[in-house]
Amino acid sequence: MIFDRLIRKKVAAFETEIIQKYYREVENMYEKMRGWRHDYRHHIQAMKVHAARGEYQEIDRYLDMLDDDLTNVETVVRTGNRMADAIFNSKLSLAAERQIQVKAQASLPVALTVSELDLCILIGNLMDNAMDACMELPAEKRLIRIYMEMKGNYLYLALTNTAGGGKKHSFATTKGEGHGLGISRMDAIVRKYDGYIKRASEEEAFSTEILLPQ
Incomplete structure (x- = not known):
């Protein structure tokens, strides 16, 4: 009985830590997006000044800088499910910082029978483990492929990542x-x-x- 309580307490603490971690990641992503929107009018005014002066090369350079900046905050996965989008895109932002290429294809109904907590833990842990494995490789070999959709009455999630070491990896962790x-x-x-x-x-x-039945 005491052992069971300790296990439940440990699992509850782990879930709380995971949710707080992902919440911070998602908040960081949205903070970047809010900052970009806040500065949008300033960018427009700056380009108007260049246009009035006929400085069209300066406008081109400015647009290139904005394009690079927007790439860092743009939502790149739109599944149709708000929680899945938030978790995926917070992880994709981290992957970009680590020079990990991500190819994703995901489409989901807005409502799922899987709880948001469970969905958060599944996607978050899969992405974290995949990024850890990719970091064993040079940047040009880092790749994660994500596929997520409904197959009949099942939610199907598949993730493949490159891994270093030139050997088969154990399912256990070190x-x-x-x-x-x-x-x-x-x-x-x-x-x-x-x-x-x-x-x-x-x-x-x-x-x-x-595969999870829905």
């Missing part, structure tokens, strides 16, 4: 207690919904597939 707990929590969520999870490891890639 990155610390919290990291290992993240993997076990993903498995527990899949069991909770009577779903299915499959992991596969190749020499230079690692993939995870998840």
